[in-house]
Amino acid sequence: MESWVDGQPADVLSLKDRGLAYGDGLFETIAVRNGTAVLLERHLQRLETGCRRLALRVDWGTLNAELDSYARSLGDGVLKLIVTRGDSLRGYAADPSSEARRILQGSPPAAYPATHAERGVNLFPCSVRLSEQPLLAGLKHLNRLEQVLARAEWNDAQYAEGLMLDTSGRVVEGVFSNLFLVREGVLITADLGRCGVAGVMRAELLFQAESCGIATWITDVSLEQLHQADEVFVCNSVYGVWPVLSCGSARWSAGPLTRKLQTLARALLDV
Template sequence: MHSWVDGLPAHGLASLKDRGLAYGDGLFETVAVKAGRPVLLELHMQRLVLGCSRLAITADQSLIRSEVLAYAQAMGEGVLKLILTRGDSLRGYAACPEAQPRRILQASPAPAYPLAHALEGVQLFDCATRLAEQPLLAGLKHLNRLEQVIARSEWQDPAYAEGLMRDTSGRVIEGVFSNLFLVRDGVLITADLQRCGVAGVMRAALLSEAERLAIPCHVTDISVEQLQQADELFVCNSVYGIWPVRGVAGLSWPVGPLTRKLQSIARTLLDV
């Protein structure tokens, strides 16, 4: 299926002057599409609106929503990538005041992850790459993903399904393409993302579900020592749902009951 640029089918590069290409000046969302429906669209749009506010990108959110709905309907199944850039400008960091944000929609097949990842759990690679602290960008899914690109290049062994990322102070933050939760004494714990990291859509959905079900939950700094003390560990994102974590850096965990409970909820949320 052809990509769309500003609502129209595109057959090549949008623009060589685009600031998203030149500087990573923009945002993106990765949306699962099932039966022509963009899954968890409201949460994706909420994060996009927050990102536009932080980056001072003025975009027509109603238009973006309508284009995503139409594109997803045409796709049927797969993964929709929405890219929103600040638009074109001349050379230099200063943005052109007249620049119009550019909307790009791309379709990809749904990834064929092994069923064992969800059923039996996964091993995480302990990444050496550290996440820099930048509160202004923390939580956003902005276009500059060099930290994740470098971290993902650290391993090629298929025995590792994901990588564990920490910040420059050694705090445990997230996976390379997922968020991380641990369980300790029945309490659900996930990292505070006010300094760095991506506030994932599935993470937001699970926090909401935990509150609805009265599952105790803490959003806080996580140390390596807390990982050692955890009863359960899992990673999540809005495409695959939840994968239990069986091991990382010499530590190991069973697939626990709260992980299984939330995994079932995630399947319902993703309609799988």
């Protein structure tokens, strides 16, 4: 499907765009089912948080109308929304009055092997570390070079994802997903106050778990805690939940809480 730039079909972008020059912007990767953008409210909540923090000026009424129209045209697939600060001249200083640029791209539904969800996946223990920057923590900003470097660490098909730690050695997330562990019935995920992406599916699963009476805990997670977990899984807003079977020498099985949340995630995505 053709891309849109500021509401118009386009296949080119200005060379002066600050998203290209500095990674000055944000993005959302949104599953689309039957012409409907899945978990759109949560995606927009995260995007609004990022725009406030980066002081990006977005016309939200126009953006919402474009998202609705584009999703209906796409039908089924993955919609990528990119918001940049728009054009500028040379230098880091930005024009505070400039309107953000809106870029919409569509692609076919993600084709992951069914065995990832059914049997589980292995994580590659990445050596690349996430830098700690609280001002950017949680945001899905355009600076993804840490993830690019981490993903380049493995080519073996036995690994579906990679595990990323921060520079202090804390467990944070996957390369393109959030990570949860279960210990004695408690659902645990990393505190993302220093780095990492506050995933849409992560937020929804925490909400769903609390609604079901499942204890949740957002905290710093050590490798030792990860290795001692009863269950481990990764999630994102496109594929839902994948049980984790191994990472390095650690081994787990797909447990009952993982399967319960996987079922909830599948229901959210199968609209």
